[in-house]
Amino acid sequence: MESQAPEVSDLEQLWGTVLSDIELRISKPNFLTWLKNSRLIESTEGSALVALPNNFAKEWVETKYHKLILGSMRSINGTTKHVEYIVEGSLSQRAINRRRRETREHQDEKQLVFQEMRVDPETNLNPRHTLETFVVGSFNELAFSAAQAVIENVGTKYNPLFIYGGVGLGKTHLIQGIGNEIRSRSDNKVGVKYVSSEKFTNDVLWAIRNRRAEDIKNTYRNVDVLIIDDIQFLGGKEKTQEEFFHTFNALHQNNKQIIISSDRPPASIATLEERLRSRFEGGMIADISAPEFEARFAIAKAKLQERGVELDDKIVELVAKRVQRNIREIEGILNKLVFHQITYKRPLDSATTEKIIAEVTDKSASRATPNQVIKAVSAFFEISPNDLIGRSRNKEYVEPRQISMYLLRELLSMSYPDIASRIGKRDHTTAIYACKKVAGNIDKSPDLGQKIVLIKEDVNKFG
Numbered sequence: 336m337e338s339q340a341p342e343v344s345d346l347e348q349l350w351g352t353v354l355s356d357i358e359l360r361i362s363k364p365n366f367l368t369w370l371k372n373s374r375l376i377e378s379t380e381g382s383a384l385v386a387l388p389n390n391f392a393k394e395w396v397e398t399k400y401h402k403l404i405l406g407s408m409r410s411i412n413g414t415t416k417h418v419e420y421i422v423e424g425s426l427s428q429r430a431i432n433r434r435r436r437e438t439r440e441h442q443d444e445k446q447l448v449f450q451e452m453r454v455d456p457e458t459n460l461n462p463r464h465t466l467e468t469f470v471v472g473s474f475n476e477l478a479f480s481a482a483q484a485v486i487e488n489v490g491t492k493y494n495p496l497f498i499y500g501g502v503g504l505g506k507t508h509l510i511q512g513i514g515n516e517i518r519s520r521s522d523n524k525v526g527v528k529y530v531s532s533e534k535f536t537n538d539v540l541w542a543i544r545n546r547r548a549e550d551i552k553n554t555y556r557n558v559d560v561l562i563i564d565d566i567q568f569l570g571g572k573e574k575t576q577e578e579f580f581h582t583f584n585a586l587h588q589n590n591k592q593i594i595i596s597s598d599r600p601p602a603s604i605a606t607l608e609e610r611l612r613s614r615f616e617g618g619m620i621a622d623i624s625a626p627e628f629e630a631r632f633a634i635a636k637a638k639l640q641e642r643g644v645e646l647d648d649k650i651v652e653l654v655a656k657r658v659q660r661n662i663r664e665i666e667g668i669l670n671k672l673v674f675h676q677i678t679y680k681r682p683l684d685s686a687t688t689e690k691i692i693a694e695v696t697d698k699s700a701s702r703a704t705p706n707q708v709i710k711a712v713s714a715f716f717e718i719s720p721n722d723l724i725g726r727s728r729n730k731e732y733v734e735p736r737q738i739s740m741y742l743l744r745e746l747l748s749m750s751y752p753d754i755a756s757r758i759g760k761r762d763h764t765t766a767i768y769a770c771k772k773v774a775g776n777i778d779k780s781p782d783l784g785q786k787i788v789l790i791k792e793d794v795n796k797f798g
């Protein structure tokens with residue numbers, strides 16, 4: 336039997352408590368954009384239903400904040416097992432009830448699968464990035480053994496550990512793998528925090544603007560292990576570098592472990608303050624180079640096994656031969672090949688394989704939609720698409736906005752008036768200016784070029 340639905344005011348109260356808890360744990364702009372207009376529609380028999388104002392907010396909240404919301408619901412109402420999300424007004428009460436009954440039986444199974452993919456909101460680590468699934472070859476051996484040493488001697492042996500290497504070679508996987516390993520060996524007792532340099536920068540800017548410097552300290556100095564990804568993006572950002580310098584020192588003095596990744600060694604980050612550079616050089620520096628053929632083959636096999644799918648070894652060999660510098664690209668191609676094989680229900684031949692490889696490597700983002708570009712840019716900078724196309728002239732929005740205009744032009748060959756109208760109904764001269772500016776800056780700043788490469792790679796992930 337259905338249990339009685341609680342009074343509306345109970346729901347409001349419950350949700351209000353959940354929100355005030357979440358508000359403390361995510362940035363103000365994110366909270367206002369994504370959660371302020373949410374509503375708890377139902378909370379019965381261990382399952383809760385949350386309504387969001389539109390589909391995009393629903394997807395975003397579902398992927399980014401589900402664990403946080405579930406955790407918070409549970410801490411308030413211990414019986415909550417599932418949280419689901421719908422678009423406000425999209426379901427009648429009867430449909431809600433039916434949906435709940437139907438999904439209940441499969442929920443446990445589904446939640447298990449999803450949770451495996453979800454980023455842990457406490458550590459920001461992706462549980463998929465483990466050292467068990469990390470293939471070691473001579474190209475990354477040094478970095479891997481340094482990682483092992485850090486795991487055995489957290490904070491005391493190599494501090495900081497600085498890993499560098501090109502795009503898609505496994506830096507993020509490795510440094511997150513260290514974090515996951517330290518967590519699991521310590522029974523989740525050691526406090527680990529993973530952060531991208533973009534997120535760190537945004538947090539610092541936000542704290543400065545809102546006079547909440549304490550927030551930065553609380554977030555980043557109360558950890559045992561701080562992992563910061565793609566530190567090259569701190570280049571030229573003075574305020575952020577200064578804050579990072581203090582964070583670094585506070586942690587280092589207390590033997591807290593710091594793990595850093597970068598696309599190049601500290602000495603080559605042009606606009607990095609000298610004092611930070613020498614701190615980085617005071618630890619262990621290890622590089623990851625391009626994987627040799629055998630390693631690429633092994634990685635491809637491992638990825639297939641992880642997904643529980645099979646491809647002929649000849650096909651895998653072909654992929655490993657063709658794609659030499661980017662492991663992420665190997666994965667993208669494998670996904671397409673597997674998809675193709677399943678759709679057409681027959682093994683792939685080498686001509687088809689070559690064609691698919693060429694498609695992925697040549698023009699990975701050319702069939703994207705403007706919306707995908709906007710989503711990819713927003714996600715990269717960890718801002719909302721609304722802020723991206725919005726009116727604010729804050730530095731943290733202006734750069735992403737200009738980059739998205741540049742990408743709409745470059746990837747989709749859109750006209751300037753179209754670009755301008757898509758990005759917040761602006762004047763076409765704004766689009767011309769933005770595209771010129773970004774194009775000019777790419778030549779001057781390798782960081783910008785790097786960001787654009789990374790965003791382009793991501794565009795197809797956004798449906």
Ligand code: ADP
Pocket residue numbers: 468469470471475500501502503504505506507508509634637662663666
């Ligand atoms: P980077 O941060 O250097 O750009 P990532 O860590 O994001 O690269 O790696 C790109 C993809 O390749 C990820 O999906 C990752 O799991 C995979 N990958 C990279 N290196 C390895 C490895 N040695 N073994 C298994 N998978 C790897």
Ligand code: MG
Pocket residue numbers: 506507508564565
């Ligand atoms: Mg990375």
